[in-house]
Amino acid sequence: MIDAEEELVAAPPVAAARRRLRAGHPALLLAGIVLAALNMRAALAGVSPLLGEIGAHFHLAAAASSLVTTIPLIFMGLGSIAAPKLAARWGTEAVLCGALVALCGGIVLRIAPPVVALFAGCAVVGASIALLNVLMPGLIKRDFPERAAGMTALYSTAMILGATVSAATAVPLENALGGWQGSLVSWSLLAAVAAVVWVPQALLTRRGTGHGTPAATTVRAPQDGPKLSRSPLAWQVTLFMGSQSLIAYVTIAWMPTMFTDHGMDKAAAGLVFAFSTLVQMVGSFVVPMLAGRMRRQRLLGVAVAALMAGGVAGLLLAPVAGAWLWAALLGTGQGGALGLALTMMVLRSGDAHTAARLSGMSQTGGYLLAAAGPLVLGAVHQVTGGWTVPLLLLLAVCAGIALLGMGAGRDRRIGDGRRA
Numbered sequence: 001m002i003d004a005e006e007e008l009v010a011a012p013p014v015a016a017a018r019r020r021l022r023a024g025h026p027a028l029l030l031a032g033i034v035l036a037a038l039n040m041r042a043a044l045a046g047v048s049p050l051l052g053e054i055g056a057h058f059h060l061a062a063a064a065s066s067l068v069t070t071i072p073l074i075f076m077g078l079g080s081i082a083a084p085k086l087a088a089r090w091g092t093e094a095v096l097c098g099a100l101v102a103l104c105g106g107i108v109l110r111i112a113p114p115v116v117a118l119f120a121g122c123a124v125v126g127a128s129i130a131l132l133n134v135l136m137p138g139l140i141k142r143d144f145p146e147r148a149a150g151m152t153a154l155y156s157t158a159m160i161l162g163a164t165v166s167a168a169t170a171v172p173l174e175n176a177l178g179g180w181q182g183s184l185v186s187w188s189l190l191a192a193v194a195a196v197v198w199v200p201q202a203l204l205t206r207r208g209t210g211h212g213t214p215a216a217t218t219v220r221a222p223q224d225g226p227k228l229s230r231s232p233l234a235w236q237v238t239l240f241m242g243s244q245s246l247i248a249y250v251t252i253a254w255m256p257t258m259f260t261d262h263g264m265d266k267a268a269a270g271l272v273f274a275f276s277t278l279v280q281m282v283g284s285f286v287v288p289m290l291a292g293r294m295r296r297q298r299l300l301g302v303a304v305a306a307l308m309a310g311g312v313a314g315l316l317l318a319p320v321a322g323a324w325l326w327a328a329l330l331g332t333g334q335g336g337a338l339g340l341a342l343t344m345m346v347l348r349s350g351d352a353h354t355a356a357r358l359s360g361m362s363q364t365g366g367y368l369l370a371a372a373g374p375l376v377l378g379a380v381h382q383v384t385g386g387w388t389v390p391l392l393l394l395l396a397v398c399a400g401i402a403l404l405g406m407g408a409g410r411d412r413r414i415g416d417g418r419r420a
Contacts, residue, residue, distance in 0.1 A: 035194035037155045041163035049170040049256045049270035050180040058115045066378030069253040072126030077367030079130025094202040100195035103128035107188040111181040168274035171267040236408040241362040242369030244337035253374035276327035283336030291343045301405015307333030309398035316391040350413045
């Protein structure tokens with residue numbers, strides 16, 4: 001992830017307020033982190049089991065329906081660029097609070113009657129999540145330097161838990177609340193609660209700064225260091241991040257629909273998808289630990305690609321009969337691939353500044369690449385009338401991930417002069 005705190009020095013009143021907040025209200029900080037993390041994937045994962053109903057309500061074809069997941073990804077990539085600048089101007093806490101308020105509004109906007117409101121709400125949701133994606137890791141490292149690993153694990157677990165519960169309860173909430181609209185909008189309550197918890201933190205950290213005074217100043221210019229656009233290694237890491245994200249978001253968009261198209265009950269399809277999301281914790285925990293102990297991560301790159309390819313092949317050959325197994329393979333592989341991508345951003349960089357820049361390049365480019373996945377596969381499904389060709393295309397992406405993992409997993413550093 002981009003670390004917005006890495007290159008910023010807080011204004012003295014802001015730094016003093018943060019010290020008082022850490023000393024006097026640690027429970028408030030902890031509650032804010034957990035609640036923000038719960039919101040970071042819930043609004044996206046809860047859409048997938050309901051995509052058929054949303055498309056039918058607005059009379060959307062498969063390709064158009066995929067925009068419900070494609071648009072947030074585009075704005076997650078674009079929003080990542082603005083986050084550090086907003087944090088420097090207003091402070092991390094204020095931007096996080098504003099992002100949660102915007103997330104709440106975007107979730108509500110998605111159920112407004114005109115279809116344009118659905119897509120506008122998706123854009124607001126994606127931009128809001130982008131700010132949370134970028135700001136949370138740096139805040140954790142800044143406020144819990146001696147417990148950063150444990151807090152990161154808590155934050156990651158909460159993020160996956162939010163996505164899992166959202167996916168598992170999407171159909172039951174639809175049945176209980178009278179339609180897909182009630183199911184989707186229910187998650188605005190969680191965003192609203194999280195925003196309320198962040199309000200006092202935003203106010204406390206901005207108290208004492210003059211009107212128009214920035215909350216922080218930049219230490220180093222973003223362009224300092226090796227030129228990433230000319231580094232093959234930087235592009236390999238970026239494309240690895242983007243390709244694994246493409247697999248992940250195609251799964252988010254279409255996995256339940258694949259199951260229901262083959263006769264599975266809608267509620268059962270939602271549970272299988274939720275299980276796939278849950279087991280991502282296994283890969284995201286184990287793979288980075290292994291990667292950190294290896295000089296080369298090439299075999300890990302091939303291994304996570306093979307796990308995902310096994311899940312995709314299973315969906316192609318026996319989608320319903322082996323649904324839980326395929327979900328386990330895909331989830332473990334996706335969690336491991338994401339963990340490996342984030343780890344390689346650090347391992348392939350010579351210093352923290354380069355790592356932050358590489359993270360920005362990989363996250364922005366990765367989400368924009370991933371945004372094409374749900375749309376393209378939805379269009380191919382619409383044209384071919386089935387899932388065989390889309391799944392074959394996913395197998396080709398898995399092969400590409402393995403090759404990119406071989407390149408990005410070399411024992412190299414960007415800027416070390418060895419064709420990196």
